[in-house]
Amino acid sequence: MGSVSNSLVLSPATQEDIPAIVDVWFDAFTQPVIGKLFPDTPGMRQWFRDCHTLDMQTKPLQKYVRVVDEDAKDAQGRPRLVAFGKWDLSTPEERGRRFPLWHIDSPFQDCENLIKGLDGERKRVMGDQKHYYLDTVGTHPNYQRRGAGSMIVKWGCDLADHDGVAAYVDASKEGAPLYKRFGFEDFSKPDEEIASMARAQRA
Numbered sequence: 001m002g003s004v005s006n007s008l009v010l011s012p013a014t015q016e017d018i019p020a021i022v023d024v025w026f027d028a029f030t031q032p033v034i035g036k037l038f039p040d041t042p043g044m045r046q047w048f049r050d051c052h053t054l055d056m057q058t059k060p061l062q063k064y065v066r067v068v069d070e071d072a073k074d075a076q077g078r079p080r081l082v083a084f085g086k087w088d089l090s091t092p093e094e095r096g097r098r099f100p101l102w103h104i105d106s107p108f109q110d111c112e113n114l115i116k117g118l119d120g121e122r123k124r125v126m127g128d129q130k131h132y133y134l135d136t137v138g139t140h141p142n143y144q145r146r147g148a149g150s151m152i153v154k155w156g157c158d159l160a161d162h163d164g165v166a167a168y169v170d171a172s173k174e175g176a177p178l179y180k181r182f183g184f185e186d187f188s189k190p191d192e193e194i195a196s197m198a199r200a201q202r203a
């Protein structure tokens, strides 16, 4: 086990954090299937920055949190952003399209199919039950296994418990053990690549 630092601090993310959020996303989501859908090109990075800007400006129920390392500085001399998460408190109906139309570097139909499949699974598992949705969590590889992901998952679970609602996440293989520790259960159909995981409403 590497050394454990307690210099990681969670707080709300702002538009200033968007470039670092996109950088962390590309560093963290290295699965080949993701790379095919969202190739690391300058246009794709700008598309992601625009998506987050739009969401932060127009979708108040989409809550962005960041984890910074107080002991490390970025190029601007600010504490380095090492992980981020997006918890969506809205229903798919309130939210509308999860992403704007796809960037030209993405395979349009494959992206449509992915999101349609994820939304369908979410509906199948949660039905009309009120819940918060962990849309994204990612930690820079150099900072993984130091608790940043847990801080982000806990933040949304605490909010869900406070508000008396359930929670849901489309889990990657990397993320599933983390979510299990916070009480998420796997409701996937057999042989699914992405796990449909739900956490019950707490009394």
Ligand SMILES: CC(C)(COP(=O)(O)OP(=O)(O)OC[C@H]1O[C@@H](n2cnc3c(N)ncnc32)[C@H](O)[C@@H]1OP(=O)(O)O)[C@@H](O)C(=O)NCCC(=O)NCCS
Pocket: 001, 004, 028, 029, 030, 083, 137, 138, 139, 140, 143, 144, 145, 146, 147, 148, 149, 150, 151, 170, 171, 172, 173, 174, 175, 176, 177, 178
């Ligand atoms: C999934 C992901 C977000 C987890 O982030 P993380 O910051 O490493 O999460 P944590 O450190 O809280 O926990 C991860 C592991 O580190 C361990 N860990 C947590 N704190 C630790 C500490 N202080 N010392 C040692 N290990 C620790 C946990 O036990 C956990 O191990 P396990 O998965 O074997 O049970 C990260 O791996 C990632 O970004 N993956 C790529 C993108 C991705 O797939 N995102 C999820 C989409 S659903």
